[in-house]
Amino acid sequence: MQHGHVGRKRGGYLMHRARLIFQDGAELSVPVEAGQTVLEGALAVDAPLRYDCCTGSCGSCVVQCVDGTTVVDSTGKVPVNADELAEGLRPACLTRLSSDATFEMPYPLNAAPSLPAKHSGVIFNLRLAAPSVALLTLKLDRAEGLTFQSGQYVRLAAPGVGEARAYSIASTAAELPLIELMIRLVPDGKMSRWVQDTAKVGDRVRLQAPLGSFGLDDRAHRHVFVAGGTGLAPVLSMIRSLRGRGASALLCFGCTRRQDLFYVEELAALAASMPELEVRIAVMEGAEGALRSGTAVSLLDPTDFESDTVCYLCGPPPMVDAARKTLSAHGVPAGAIRAERFQPGG
Numbered sequence: 001m002q003h004g005h006v007g008r009k010r011g012g013y014l015m016h017r018a019r020l021i022f023q024d025g026a027e028l029s030v031p032v033e034a035g036q037t038v039l040e041g042a043l044a045v046d047a048p049l050r051y052d053c054c055t056g057s058c059g060s061c062v063v064q065c066v067d068g069t070t071v072v073d074s075t076g077k078v079p080v081n082a083d084e085l086a087e088g089l090r091p092a093c094l095t096r097l098s099s100d101a102t103f104e105m106p107y108p109l110n111a112a113p114s115l116p117a118k119h120s121g122v123i124f125n126l127r128l129a130a131p132s133v134a135l136l137t138l139k140l141d142r143a144e145g146l147t148f149q150s151g152q153y154v155r156l157a158a159p160g161v162g163e164a165r166a167y168s169i170a171s172t173a174a175e176l177p178l179i180e181l182m183i184r185l186v187p188d189g190k191m192s193r194w195v196q197d198t199a200k201v202g203d204r205v206r207l208q209a210p211l212g213s214f215g216l217d218d219r220a221h222r223h224v225f226v227a228g229g230t231g232l233a234p235v236l237s238m239i240r241s242l243r244g245r246g247a248s249a250l251l252c253f254g255c256t257r258r259q260d261l262f263y264v265e266e267l268a269a270l271a272a273s274m275p276e277l278e279v280r281i282a283v284m285e286g287a288e289g290a291l292r293s294g295t296a297v298s299l300l301d302p303t304d305f306e307s308d309t310v311c312y313l314c315g316p317p318p319m320v321d322a323a324r325k326t327l328s329a330h331g332v333p334a335g336a337i338r339a340e341r342f343q344p345g346g
Helices: 038-044 082-086 190-198 229-241 264-273 317-329
Strands: 014-021 027-033 062-067 070-072 089-091 095-097 101-104 117-130 133-140 153-157 165-168 178-184 204-211 222-228 248-257 277-285 309-315 337-341
Touching: 014 038, 014 062, 014 095, 027 038, 038 095, 070 089, 082 089, 082 317, 117 178, 133 190, 153 178, 165 178, 165 229, 178 190, 178 229, 222 229, 222 317, 229 248, 229 309, 264 277, 309 317, 317 337
Parallel strands: 014 101, 222 248, 222 309, 248 277, 309 337
Antiparallel strands: 014 027, 062 089, 062 101, 070 095, 117 133, 117 204, 133 178, 153 165, 153 204
16 A cells, blocks of 8 residues: 655645545545645645536545545535535535545546646547437547546537537547547537537547546446436446456446437447446336336346445436435445536536
């Protein structure tokens, strides 16, 4: 196990220290001054916490507090709910220390992804997968220096759209310079209109990558994924990266209506090529044939979980909340559940 102390007192009164335990067992001790958040303290000494918005909107900096007393700024948007706060989940950008505290990070310290940077590229492929979902494949001009962890996302800036939008990566790092994205088409959304009406193969785009802390726990021997809609993207990247590792995996995927369902043939082909993967698919309306009626959460069964199972949730906040409650009822501990919420960005 690696240990280290990061930084020294830099003026002001040093109140407490945050002990950061990473997924690979490495540890860092970070000084957090009075008034600083855990993220601010980490950034002051260049500790490698993953983050994005710094305002509590994105959830990229959420960590697990396992010891110590903290105060979470709840005056604005908090990316975890009351139950998750009670279980120790803390957004580092909104968390201040009232004592020394210990946090478990949902990613390793070593073999880290590259730092977020600006990239450019062109549209390599674009197709409508369902009336409400487009599959967009980008080809970067230069992929050198870009290393991402399956589960991370990019911020995509398209011509004429204005504000960049966040999209999880569905492909793996082995497929670079190609990056596959799944875009939820929102009525009257600027990005949605660009995708549907303007975008074409060869068009140039800009993006920032990689971002986010959602990712695999390499210590687990069984992985259970619950995805709703385009929440399939990051878990698909994680599942693809599991090939040949000797771990078993279950994907429970759901959409609201039969006509919203997408990527069914690709998932069948993936399951056929990965004996260790089981895929279950449900729709709330219009189920037929092999499709089950219900939600992605309803596909879970108490027998799906082993002692070392880690679960990954990605989709609309109500789906993630429902999945957490179901997993808890099935005896899955809070520390074995990882979640990525999303709202359609337009």
